[in-house]
Amino acid sequence: MEAASIRTGLPQTRISVASRKISRLSGKVGSVTSVSFLENQSAQTSLVLRASPVEKAAPIHSGARGGRRNVVAQSFTAPSPGVCPFDQTSSTQSQSQTAEEKIGVLLLNLGGPETLHDVQPFLFNLFADPDIIRLPRPFQFLQKPLAQLISVLRAPKSKEGYAAIGGGSPLRKITDEQALAIKDALQEKDVTVNVYVGMRYWYPFTEEAIQQIKKDRITRLVVLPLYPQFSISTTGSSLRVLQNIFREDAYLSRLPVSVIESWYQRQGYVKSMADLIERELQKFSKPDEVMIFFSAHGVPMSYVEEAGDPYKDQMEDCIFLIMQELKARAVYNDHTLAYQSRVGPVQWLKPYTDEVLVELGKKGVKSLLAVPVSFVSEHIETLEEIDMEYRELALESGIESWGRVPALGCTSSFITDLADAVVEALPSAKAIATSSGSAEETDDYDPFRYAIKLLFGSVLAFVLLFSPKMFLAFRNQLL
């Protein structure tokens, strides 16, 4: 698989700015772009893998909140001959490396509230993320007060959504299942790994996963965000968290790491999506007359136009590849792409899913197959937004026949492909270099300054947001 098939959007400099010093690494393993999230990599820190005959089956722990372990699958042993050996470099470190190799795979995901009680604090974590609400530098001290306010305003609407899908997000359960499936798929390839789940906004948090990785003395780590396409708001945000944790820690900063930045371009993913689409099309009475409607989670337009988020380019590329695969199978349906789930009073990527559905209905489209394409598990936006809200809107707009492609979940061809991506990424794992945080990044550690900022920020946020005009603008968009 050639490097030329990888189209990840933007040149390194723009990505670096966009995702706060998350820099791309040169290495491209198969069709996966491997990245490391800190600068100043040194070949001197690469480690040698040695096969170990010892294999110890370990119990499986399902991650749980509040300090319970989030290793969803683990066992310690050496990689397969297919992965091993790695080239030994000239470093002293590698020469002294004799311990068995313990490979970790860290799955990154968004996380979701497990109960209705979790919804507001989950939303707070989400909106407190500077990669989700990107405030200009002078206003960054408003981040947490704003997050508090927006999460409280948004919570009732979100709760309704989560209540409609059973009272909580299924994300954790599905991600745990995917972790186990990836572990098993790797084991079938004779690669024994521990798989960890690190969520960005809810349990098990990424920080917990990293603590477990440290405890387990993992010696090589592959980071696999469960987002096919890269966005500053998803993969970028999770990598920023990792970057911050890794650079402060002596063990972690020496750990060889490979990050699979985006993988929508992998054949296994594209073919698995095409399989699902083909299968769902067959459920319609006239399959070739069905409009294939790709619905992606949106991001604010400014992410793409100002911050250089490659998400839109990657999404369009992804749809192109899936349609190309379908054409190769003689499936020539019309298709379209729109963006869903916008939040707040700013412009998001267009066209918007709801508006396109209405237009298609007006144009006389009668059969439509919705394909969620930015996420690989069922979640609130598939189960509630697409299956309930958009379905109803489509039927009201004149569409008579509605279908929806399920999320990939644990589809075996897809899981096998992710396992392949891990194997391909292993050789390019590189240790990060330690560097101290910038003034901006270490700012929050001064509790006194933090308290003053929080107080001042809260007052300002409330004054701004409770001015009738601002409040109404926000409220109308959030509720």
Ligand SMILES: C=CC1=C(C)c2cc3[nH]c(cc4nc(cc5[nH]c(cc1n2)c(C)c5CCC(=O)O)C(CCC(=O)O)=C4C)c(C)c3C=C
């Ligand atoms: C590729 C996927 C996603 C992108 C890009 C993304 C950006 C993004 N999201 C919000 C705001 C919210 N997202 C919420 C839930 C949510 N988001 C994603 C994925 C992406 N988000 C998923 C999979 C989920 C669902 C998790 C689950 O519990 O099932 C929510 C909460 C739900 C709601 O109230 O609608 C919010 C809010 C922003 C602002 C953003 C880009 C800046």
Ligand SMILES: [Fe+2]
């Ligand atoms: Fe989202």
